[in-house]
Amino acid sequence: xxxxxxxxxxxxxxxxxxxxxxxxxxxxxxxxxxxxxxxxxxxxxxxxxxxxxxxxxxxxxxxxxxxxxxxxxxxxxxxxxxxxxxxxxxxxxxxxxxxxxxxxxxxxxxxxxxxxxxxxxxxxxxxxxxxxxxxxxxxxxxxxxxxxxxxxxxxxxxxxxxxxxxxxxxxxxxxxxxxxxxxxxxxxxxxxxxxxxxxxxxxxxxxxxxxxxxxxxxxxxxxxxxxxxxxxxxxxxxxxxxxxxx
Ligand SMILES: [Zn+2]
Ligand SMILES: [Zn+2]
Numbered sequence: 590x591x592x593x594x595x596x597x598x599x600x601x602x603x604x605x606x607x608x609x610x611x612x613x614x615x616x617x618x619x620x621x622x623x624x625x626x627x628x629x630x631x632x633x634x635x636x637x638x639x640x641x642x643x644x645x646x647x648x649x650x651x652x653x654x655x656x657x658x659x660x661x662x663x664x665x666x667x668x669x670x671x672x673x674x675x676x677x678x679x680x681x682x683x684x685x686x687x688x689x690x691x692x693x694x695x696x697x698x699x700x701x702x703x704x705x706x707x708x709x710x711x712x713x714x715x716x717x718x719x720x721x722x723x724x725x726x727x728x729x730x731x732x733x734x735x736x737x738x739x740x741x742x743x744x745x746x747x748x749x750x751x752x753x754x755x756x757x758x759x760x761x762x763x764x765x766x767x768x769x770x771x772x773x774x775x776x777x778x779x780x781x782x783x784x785x786x787x788x789x790x791x792x793x794x795x796x797x798x799x800x801x802x803x804x805x806x807x808x809x810x811x812x813x814x815x816x817x818x819x820x821x822x823x824x825x826x827x828x829x830x831x832x833x834x835x
Contacts, residue, residue: 609629621697622695627704640706641711642708647659649716650717650719680693689710690707692705729807730809731771731806735764737813737814751781788812791807792810793805793806
């Protein structure tokens with residue numbers, strides 16, 4: 590479009606008057622962010638903004654799961670967390686926790702244009718490690734001792750002593766053909782079993798998920814057969830018995 594130079598000198602040139610290409614609203618009716626009016630800008634942008642913040646919270650103590658651990662988090666910190674999240678998305682503003690609204694501002698041609706964007710905090714309940722432990726059920730690993738009762742009993746005593754130097758034992762349960770040891774933290778178990786000279790079969794079972802991280806429970810199965818010399822001796826006795834029977 591060409592404008593008469595005299596016209597543009599004497600009056601505000603028409604070419605500067607903005608019309609939102611989306612909805613046709615004039616600039617003097619609504620604030621504009623760049624080419625579009627605020628409403629059309631919001632309609633377009635909102636789609637890519639978070640509308641919910643999910644936080645994992647322990648219903649017992651109120652601690653939150655953050656950065657791979659349970660933490661006591663003040664409400665002001667949650668606000669800061671959301672502010673940070675939105676700033677990373679390139680937005681300016683502040684989160685209003687009471688109203689559950691992000692109070693943002695667009696800066697356009699030097700002007701600040703405020704807007705509101707609903708952002709809900711959704712709490713997901715999950716018992717934290719400490720509360721779970723205090724309820725006595727927490728265990729990351731199960732050591733299953735099976736086989737010769739004498740060897741099982743000996744291994745049980747030695748292993749419990751070693752494990753208790755590193756972590757806690759949730760419970761010990763006699764099982765058919767042996768015993769199960771429920772171990773709190775599994776980190777050192779493999780090393781302990783190897784040091785004790787045990788061979789084992791390790792299996793992992795998916796027991797849940799925490800903030801995208803999969804949680805596995807490990808089972809260590811130990812077959813404790815009678816010592817070979819003892820087996821041979823028994824076998825010999827059996828043979829003798831069968832011979833004497835003849
Ligand atoms: Zn518009
Ligand atoms: Zn807790």
